[in-house]
Amino acid sequence: MERFVGRRALVTGAGKGIGRAVAVALSRAGAHVVALSRTQADLDGLQKECPGIQTLCVDVGDWEATEAALNKVDDIDLLVNNAGIALLQPFLEVTKDAFDRSFSVNLRAALQISQIVARKLIARGAPGAIVNVSSQASQRAVLDHTVYCSTKSALDMLTKTMAQELGPHKAPATQPGPAQTGQGKATTFLLPISGRADGQ
Template sequence: MEINFKGKRALVTGASKGIGRDLVIQLVKCGAEVVAVARSRELLENLKKEVPSIEIVPLDISDWKKTKEALNKQGPIDLLVNNAGLAILGPLTEVSEENVDELFSINVKSIINISQWMAKQLISRKAPGSIVNVSSQASMAGLENHSVYCATKGAVDAFTRAACTELGPHGIRINAVNPTVIMTAMGKIGWSDPKVAAPMMAKIPLKRFGEVHEVVDAILYLLSDKASMINGVCLPIDGGFTAT
């Protein structure tokens, strides 16, 4: 199945590493013009050396006003992937107000802000569009020491479902993907200890963690016209973790 984004402009947050970085590369291979957004200018510049055609926007998306100002300079966008995310883990009894504010600011507030911007510019252009939010299996299952993180990802799913009812009549689709542990560079570090990995892997019927391309492929599909009737879906990419 060939996916072609020729003539489309895509914006990806959290684009400097992990899933976001690979997604930028694949979007370009599929013909899209890509705007890559992340905090680290250095990492974005390294990505641009590899993929010279992209535009890069160093930006702290937790800042509501600065984000809107930066996006207003980017011109029309047809495809949006809200990929940026933050994980601060620990026992509920040790969670601080700062932890809660930081997690919700990146994982929820930024998605609402950027999706609002996206929707307004698409509606003003009377143009269709597609949005994919990167959520987590943590929205669908309680995970130890993930209480606030789970709450933020549950909010992402709820926002996705509600937003689809408002944006659908304008030809704008919005969906979410909900990955399990994914073997990004950070994932390999965090889950390399068999003692840590074994309990989680035991709950996954496929008995393995996910690879980056497995998430990227799902996002590309949901962005594309191949998924033209898929709207408001939260798609587990978890090897069956949430099915058990």
């Protein structure tokens, strides 16, 4: 775990659940962590637990606010796209607002934040990694989870296309098995990125 010393990590959805656990683990492993959440109270609690963590309160569903917030953050080496919401509705009752909100947070935010981080990594020729936190719901239909399942399936494909297009920058993707947490099971995709020709 010493490899995280001196590395800067951004974790979205870090206020609770998987994201909080990842932020704490990375901080304790020596990384300088920027924890992002839309709930200030959750970030305050996290900072009390790990005073060295830098917090950033922003709603990743808001494209402009997210871009403005990340412009104030120093270069990132490790990104964990964990932010997500589950607005559960039966298929016949799915609303436009629930659909739009779910896709903006669970999918579009991962695209936007990954673009920002990857562009900077490549520009400075620095090695790094992006982790997209998906779910077994991406592979299996769940009652009342029409929109959630759809967003996670789309996130899986986004991750694959990211790997393909970032390939020239040494960005293969791997899919470890599910991790049991208090928030359910999650599948993670790891995208190592390097702007150097040797991929080191």
